[in-house]
Amino acid sequence: MPSSTFLNIPKDKQESLLSAAKEEFSNELYDNASINRIIKKCNIPRGSFYMYFSDKEDLYFYLLSFYKLKIQEVILENLKNNNGDIINMFQDVFKSVVKSIEKEENAKFFKNVILNMNYLMEHKVLIKHREDMSGFPKEVLSLVDTDKLNIKDEKTLTQMGNILFMMSIHELIEYIKCDNVKKETILTDYFSQLELLKKGFYKGE
Amino acid sequence: MPSSTFLNIPKDKQESLLSAAKEEFSNELYDNASINRIIKKCNIPRGSFYMYFSDKEDLYFYLLSFYKLKIQEVILENLKNNNGDIINMFQDVFKSVVKSIEKEENAKFFKNVILNMNYLMEHKVLIKHREDMSGFPKEVLSLVDTDKLNIKDEKTLTQMGNILFMMSIHELIEYIKCDNVKKETILTDYFSQLELLKKGFYKGE
DNA sequence: TGACACTGTGACAAGGTGTCGTATATAATG
DNA sequence: CATTATATACGACACCTTGTCACAGTGTCA
Numbered sequence: 001m002p003s004s005t006f007l008n009i010p011k012d013k014q015e016s017l018l019s020a021a022k023e024e025f026s027n028e029l030y031d032n033a034s035i036n037r038i039i040k041k042c043n044i045p046r047g048s049f050y051m052y053f054s055d056k057e058d059l060y061f062y063l064l065s066f067y068k069l070k071i072q073e074v075i076l077e078n079l080k081n082n083n084g085d086i087i088n089m090f091q092d093v094f095k096s097v098v099k100s101i102e103k104e105e106n107a108k109f110f111k112n113v114i115l116n117m118n119y120l121m122e123h124k125v126l127i128k129h130r131e132d133m134s135g136f137p138k139e140v141l142s143l144v145d146t147d148k149l150n151i152k153d154e155k156t157l158t159q160m161g162n163i164l165f166m167m168s169i170h171e172l173i174e175y176i177k178c179d180n181v182k183k184e185t186i187l188t189d190y191f192s193q194l195e196l197l198k199k200g201f202y203k204g205e
Numbered sequence: 206m207p208s209s210t211f212l213n214i215p216k217d218k219q220e221s222l223l224s225a226a227k228e229e230f231s232n233e234l235y236d237n238a239s240i241n242r243i244i245k246k247c248n249i250p251r252g253s254f255y256m257y258f259s260d261k262e263d264l265y266f267y268l269l270s271f272y273k274l275k276i277q278e279v280i281l282e283n284l285k286n287n288n289g290d291i292i293n294m295f296q297d298v299f300k301s302v303v304k305s306i307e308k309e310e311n312a313k314f315f316k317n318v319i320l321n322m323n324y325l326m327e328h329k330v331l332i333k334h335r336e337d338m339s340g341f342p343k344e345v346l347s348l349v350d351t352d353k354l355n356i357k358d359e360k361t362l363t364q365m366g367n368i369l370f371m372m373s374i375h376e377l378i379e380y381i382k383c384d385n386v387k388k389e390t391i392l393t394d395y396f397s398q399l400e401l402l403k404k405g406f407y408k409g410e
Numbered sequence: 411t412g413a414c415a416c417t418g419t420g421a422c423a424a425g426g427t428g429t430c431g432t433a434t435a436t437a438a439t440g
Numbered sequence: 441c442a443t444t445a446t447a448t449a450c451g452a453c454a455c456c457t458t459g460t461c462a463c464a465g466t467g468t469c470a
Contacts, residue, residue: 005417031236036457045419050459087406104302118323119378123356150401150408159398160406193364196355200405201292201365205262210448241426250450255428411470418465426457439464440442 002062006052016042017052021059030060030116039171064113064125067106073098084145087194090164094190098175111176117169149203167193207267211257221247222257226264230311235265235321256367269330272311276302279346289350292399295369299395305381316381322374365402372398 006014021043024033035056039049051061075093082088101110117125139156151157171190178186211219214317225246229238255367258264278297287293306315322330346362356362376395383391 007416034457035399035459045460047419047460048417051417055459086255115325116323118326119375120320148407150404150406152397155394156397156401159394159401162375163368163372163398163401167368167373168370170324170367177389186439190361191360192357193368196361196364196368197402198405198407199355200403201355202353202403204409214448239426240428251427251452252429252450253448256448269435413470414468416465416467419461419463421466422460422461423460424460427455429455431452432450436445436446436447438443438445440444 002052002058009052013044017044017049018063021063022109024064025060025112029100029112030056031197033060035059066086067110067113072140072160076143079140079143084143085148086144086160086164087198091191091194094171095187096166097172098187101172101176112179114169114176122169145148163197207257207263214257218249222249222254226268227314230265230268230317235261238265240264253317266329272315272318277345281348284345284348289348290353291349291365291369291402295373296396296399299373299376300392302377303392305326306377306381319374319377319381327374342349368402369399379380 017038020038023041024038028034033056035049038059039046043053053062071093075089078092078096079086079089082092099102101107141161144157146157149157149160168190171186171193174189175183176187221388222243228246229243233239234331238261240254243264244251258267276298279301280294283297284291284294287297306312309315346366349362351362354362354365373395376391376398379394380388380391
């Protein structure tokens, strides 16, 4: 989290820093992104930067937190539209994420975020910042219609959510990487994987 | 891949470099690992290093390729022992990987590899080096007993494999991160997730 | 006004990477 | 064997990072 110092400086200065950061993270993968270039771009002195943020990761996750909120809105909206059907929700969210990746000016930023996402980062995004905001699991999961689902205990639903999340990220990456011809294939692939999860890997007796 | 130059230098010099590299990657996460320290450790001049490997990634994946071969052996062995039951195989492989993480002198190296694994790297490990060696999918997947499985077309099996693989990595990370008290919980969690995949998320009609 | 606490600043040390010109060894050829 | 060609070894160099720190500026409050 940025220091209170950062939150107290003029909004336009904040914006300027964040926008420079976003530009940098759009042009470079996380590891190559340079604080140097960011501070030059928005004319913020080195020392000041380290007064605001503890390091690159701190800045990065602060940027992500905004999009995390956005995606949660999309998730909630789609969960309602699908009457609590979690898999149909994922299907629709996937479509809408794909759309924004294609069209928005955020495209490059999102792409890099996804490509950079490793298991540690994913954990930080999902867990670390859970308490302070969002409340992703509770708020969302409580809206899920569990009647149709194969649920033993409370944990099961979270597990389902995690599995679905992972699969979606993976398929998004495939989508981003492949050439335009194959993009349609990826979508149908993803959907058929969802079907697989619905029915289960093993045949019923 | 290392250059032929590297493969032609004396074996002990190769070993020395690889062992220094492994030590470095054991002590540091990929991004912090330093070529500088590696070449100092084994007294190889800067210029020579870049004659052998194109960069850090090149070296890293070369190191990984050995372990990739090992894990494939474990997978094959366990697949046979389980008469082609893919989920039971994953369960057993998970146990044996956990054992080696706990006990071997490779422990730190493996931990870092797993924690660093992002989707791009995973892709490179799984796909990029597929043609030259291993043949992970064909050789392994052909041994899977598909009679019990909910399989439509050829692709389905690969999809199942990928989903299982992802889940396993995720659970491994949880295992690595948690304190010793909870380690048992992680194992049972993993197993119940596998059950979930078997039966499916949705109740049968 | 003086004391204190917070903020701004950029030079600096410490460390990283990849390259390139030169030295050296090894192979090939007349 | 001598000479030329080619591949390898080497390490100084240029250029890039990052995080810190001593110093300067600003503001508040007694």
